Amino acid sequence: MLELRNIKKIFNQNTVNETTVFDNFNLSVKKGDFVSVIGSNGSGKTTMLNIICGSLPIEGGEIIIGDRNLTGQKEYKRYKNIGRVYQNPSLGTCPSMTLLENMSLADNKGKIYGLGRGTDKKRINYYKQLLSRLNLGLEDKLYVKVGLLSGGQRQAVALLMSTMTPIDFLILDEHTAALDPKTAEVIMQLTRELVIEKKITAIMVTHNLKYAVEYGNRLIMMCDGKAIIDKSGKEKEEISVDDILDTFNKISIEKGN
Amino acid sequence: MAITLSILEQGLIYAVLALGVYITYKILDFPDLTVDSSFPLGAAVSAILITKGLNAYLCLIVSFLAGAAAGLTTGIIHVKFKVRDLLSGIITMTMLYSINLHIAGKANLPIFNSENIFSISPLKDYLGGFNTLFIIFLVVLAAKLVLDWYLKTKSGYLLRAVGDNPTLVTSLSKDNGTVKIIGLVIANALVSLSGAVMCQQQRFFEISMGTGAIVIGLASVIIGINLFKTASFLKPTTAVILGSVVYKACVAIAISFGLSATDMKLITGALFLAVLILGNLGKGKKSNA
Numbered sequence: 001m002l003e004l005r006n007i008k009k010i011f012n013q014n015t016v017n018e019t020t021v022f023d024n025f026n027l028s029v030k031k032g033d034f035v036s037v038i039g040s041n042g043s044g045k046t047t048m049l050n051i052i053c054g055s056l057p058i059e060g061g062e063i064i065i066g067d068r069n070l071t072g073q074k075e076y077k078r079y080k081n082i083g084r085v086y087q088n089p090s091l092g093t094c095p096s097m098t099l100l101e102n103m104s105l106a107d108n109k110g111k112i113y114g115l116g117r118g119t120d121k122k123r124i125n126y127y128k129q130l131l132s133r134l135n136l137g138l139e140d141k142l143y144v145k146v147g148l149l150s151g152g153q154r155q156a157v158a159l160l161m162s163t164m165t166p167i168d169f170l171i172l173d174e175h176t177a178a179l180d181p182k183t184a185e186v187i188m189q190l191t192r193e194l195v196i197e198k199k200i201t202a203i204m205v206t207h208n209l210k211y212a213v214e215y216g217n218r219l220i221m222m223c224d225g226k227a228i229i230d231k232s233g234k235e236k237e238e239i240s241v242d243d244i245l246d247t248f249n250k251i252s253i254e255k256g257n
Numbered sequence: 258m259a260i261t262l263s264i265l266e267q268g269l270i271y272a273v274l275a276l277g278v279y280i281t282y283k284i285l286d287f288p289d290l291t292v293d294s295s296f297p298l299g300a301a302v303s304a305i306l307i308t309k310g311l312n313a314y315l316c317l318i319v320s321f322l323a324g325a326a327a328g329l330t331t332g333i334i335h336v337k338f339k340v341r342d343l344l345s346g347i348i349t350m351t352m353l354y355s356i357n358l359h360i361a362g363k364a365n366l367p368i369f370n371s372e373n374i375f376s377i378s379p380l381k382d383y384l385g386g387f388n389t390l391f392i393i394f395l396v397v398l399a400a401k402l403v404l405d406w407y408l409k410t411k412s413g414y415l416l417r418a419v420g421d422n423p424t425l426v427t428s429l430s431k432d433n434g435t436v437k438i439i440g441l442v443i444a445n446a447l448v449s450l451s452g453a454v455m456c457q458q459q460r461f462f463e464i465s466m467g468t469g470a471i472v473i474g475l476a477s478v479i480i481g482i483n484l485f486k487t488a489s490f491l492k493p494t495t496a497v498i499l500g501s502v503v504y505k506a507c508v509a510i511a512i513s514f515g516l517s518a519t520d521m522k523l524i525t526g527a528l529f530l531a532v533l534i535l536g537n538l539g540k541g542k543k544s545n546a
Contacts (some may be wrong), residue, residue: 079430086424094421097414105414113411163427194284 008060037221083162092158095147106161152183268502277447278474290346294353299452304462324449332438477501
């Protein structure tokens with residue numbers, strides 16, 4: 001499904017600040033996988049996501065999703081089959097537009113944004129139905145500007161919006177990091193439901209080890225641009241938060257932090 | 258009475274310009290200085306075509322399209338050549354100055370003896386002194402209704418999204434740049450239309466008529482949006498139009514206190530500054546509360 005081949009990423013190339021994040025990094029994700037990625041700051045998690053989406057250029061290697069080779073393709077074109085939810089809840093929605101307008105925008109992804117009516121009135125009930133499953137009372141706030149909603153509500157909407165149209169691949173970039181524990185739990189459950197129901201392949205970067213262990217069928221721990229833990233299936237089920245913490249500590253000691 | 262009429266006429270003509278500035282400044286968050294030259298561009302195109310005998314209403318359409326081309330230029334400079342927004346506008350503005358002179362043939366082109374949209378109005382005999390105001394009102398109304406409609410279309414939604422959250426537009430697999438260009442095209446088309454109406458109303462084209470147009474536009478937008486913030490039943494486009502009229506009234510009042518026409522730009526700038534300062538004071542109060 002997703003294939004990263006021999007990825008090479010160097011920041012500030014040919015300057016004193018040159019930093020190599022990835023040197024021959026390889027990753028292969030099967031269709032339907034839900035991969036949790038953990039790792040300390042600077043280990044290359046977010047860089048990896050940015051490389052997949054094209055927010056960052058690469059110095060070498062190939063990115064393949066399904067049968068599409070995305071290497072060198074413009075960022076916006078890659079998002080045709082990719083959905084992404086960001087750490088910052090305000091990045092997934094338009095604050096000055098109403099909830100209904102936001103939903104309508106997302107609903108039209110992949111189609112032409114022409115001179116037809118922006119909101120299809122026949123779809124309003126469908127949007128309400130989608131929102132009501134969040135149990136946040138959002139189905140009654142269709143005409144409220146999204147900027148007035150709370151971070152958790154916005155993130156829930158962003159998640160719905162990013163999975164509204166058929167996508168192959170969902171990228172979750174620490175999408176619960178800015179939320180309170182209870183809301184984070186709600187968002188995580190919604191994520192799981194959506195991923196299973198829509199049979200989406202997903203990569204989730206998180207700092208929450210509990211979520212990494214609890215959710216998904218594969219766990220990757222990154223360090224210095226390499227996957228130092230990569231467990232899937234049964235092995236993944238057996239791994240515990242303590243195991244991961246041990247590894248984290250070992251790395252810290254080795255690095256002298 | 259004559260003064261009120263003149264304020265309304267001028268205010269409503271500039272309202273069309275303000276609608277354009279509303280798109281770039283408020284929706285796209287793009288400080289577009291092209292306006293200072295796309296306004297006289299519309300005037301130059303209209304003036305020269307009128308002297309050549311073209312129907313005055315058709316002149317408006319040609320001016321509208323010319324403005325669209327100006328916006329397209331700024332958009333391409335910014336998006337395709339990655340020049341900063343402010344600079345892109347300045348570059349187009351500067352180049353257009355010469356082009357405007359070429360179009361009109363000279364710095365001052367009177368069209369006193371030619372027909373214009375007001376003189377060929379079929380309702381002229383019924384409306385008498387209100388004929389000019391009525392025609393201008395129709396133009397503003399048409400511009401507003403079309404813009405309102407557009408902002409409710411899918412394309413319009415995308416335009417609103419791009420100034421608000423470009424990341425989302427990318428996530429929707431749409432190119433931010435293209436959407437921005439569309440916005441600039443529509444905005445400058447409106448500005449140019451405003452210039453065309455202005456030149457037909459005052460019956461001459463003058464190369465410097467665009468100087469400070471952006472300030473007038475920005476002041477109208479900011480006054481309109483701030484003044485009618487609490488009136489949620491008013492669409493922003495309506496608020497902007499009212500803002501333009503209020504602004505013209507303020508300038509007229511300042512002049513009636515004995516300031517001469519020479520001080521026009523000084524008043525324009527000072528009033529704009531006053532609006533900005535008052536707007537900030539309002540904000541300060543809110544954050545303290």
